[in-house]
Amino acid sequence: MHTDFDRCHRAVQSKDLRFDGWFVTAVLTTNIYCRPSCPVRPPYARNMRFYPTAAAAQRAGFRACKRCRPDASPGSPEWNVRGDVVARAMRLIADGTVDRDGVTGLAARVGYTVRQLERLMHSEVGAAPLALARAQRAQMARILIETTEMPFSDVAFASGFSSIRQFNDTVRAVCDLTPTMLRNRARTRFGQTGSAGTGVMSLRLPVRAPFAFEGIFGHLAATAVPGVEEVRDGAFRRTLRLPNGTGIVSLAPYPDHVQCRLVVDDFRDLSAAIARSRRLLDLDADPEAIVEALGSDPHLAALVAKAPGQRIPRTVDEHELALRVVLGQQVSTAAARTHARRLAGAYGKAIDDPEGGLTHVFPGVDELAEIDPQHLAFPKSRQRSLNALVAGLAGGSVVLDPGCDWDAARAQLLAIPGIGPWTAEMIAMRGLGDPDAFPGTDLGVCAAAEQLGLPAAPRPLIKHSAAWRPWRSYATQHLWTALDHAVNHWPPKEK
Incomplete structure (x- = not known):
């Protein structure tokens, strides 16, 4: 976008918050770079230069504005x-x-x-x-x-x-x-800043509005694995497995930000923990583009208008999400949580949580190399699929990480016996963040589609979904919100 001078100039003139993170504005006369929404008076167009990232502006010799703090804006979608x-x-x-x-x-x-x-x-x-x-x-x-x-x-x-x-x-x-x-x-x-040297940090995670946080937080709460995740005092909390140790993150939603509280074993993991927390909540999405695209379909228009700014419930660990999706094949949400809890309790690292009820970090594939069948209370075929996935992730024949190729990952997953299109699309959507993943065979998606007058059968529904590209993951999230299901309740209903 930074190469379109006129469009960038209009965004700066209108101080449009939607473009924060898309580009930065450098001012030749002051040697400063700013967010598009910087509250100071815009400079003359002849004195403006636009860069795609803060790093590019810094490389060109500009420093960050002290007022709008462009280095703290949301990441580029x-x-x-x-x-x-x-x-x-x-x-x-x-x-x-x-x-x-x-x-x-x-x-x-x-x-x-x-x-x-x-x-x-x-x-x-x-x-x-x-x-x-x-x-x-x-x-x-x-x-x-x-x-x-x-x-x-x-x-x-x-x-x-x-x-x-x-x-x-x-x-x-x-x-x-x-x-x-x-x-x-x-x-x-x-006012006074946070605590000193305790491994505890509290900060605001910026987010682009609109932000329909009820959908994503409701989903995370409904699928929370006991001991690994919980809802407490209006926040979603979970354990983290990080490069140099473990951590606990607490995330509380607000219309324009998420309050994040982090506790880590090793300070070196703070940056990774923040990045993964943002990824979990899909905070760098572009809601305006999604609303514009999906709202043009008359079948989805009412859903989109009711709760614009839906985010995809993602993950802090691609391997963990993939394993949990396989555990959840053809079972209820409650059963999937139970299976995951057993694995975490048996193989995950125990942690201390003075502020809540978290007990374990979800195990990595190296810790699941030889799973005892007594912890896998589901059919043998799914046990074989889980073991094959663990072996593939450990051996490198299946690559799931923030930088993996989405199409290659799908092909690698589909090559595992027992993993079909639903599983691969759910992993692509929630684990890898592919905005165009579409689990067209999902029972909830099909039920919601029928309610809205869309094709209820997977094949014609998938064909219709071509009109939603490249935002089919977000269409899925909107469809789920049409159902009377626990994933749509935030805060969670009392049981």
């Missing part, structure tokens, strides 16, 4: 609706792959050489993977500086910097303020 190599790389960078595995590891994950990937990234987003990761570290540092009382040495470590000097230099270059000045400004504007 573009990277979540595309399946090409640049979008896959952007999703992996957001998950912290560069900090953990370097650019070489990132390139290997997407199947390109480092040189090829850097050329593509420069062409598409105006910055190399290292610059993008640097911008992400700076954003993480700013969040920690402004919302916690962590010592700056811990902030630097948690943000992924290799030294205090690198941390100080980057913060000054990006924000034109020292870390101390940033913290003092936050205290003046927002």
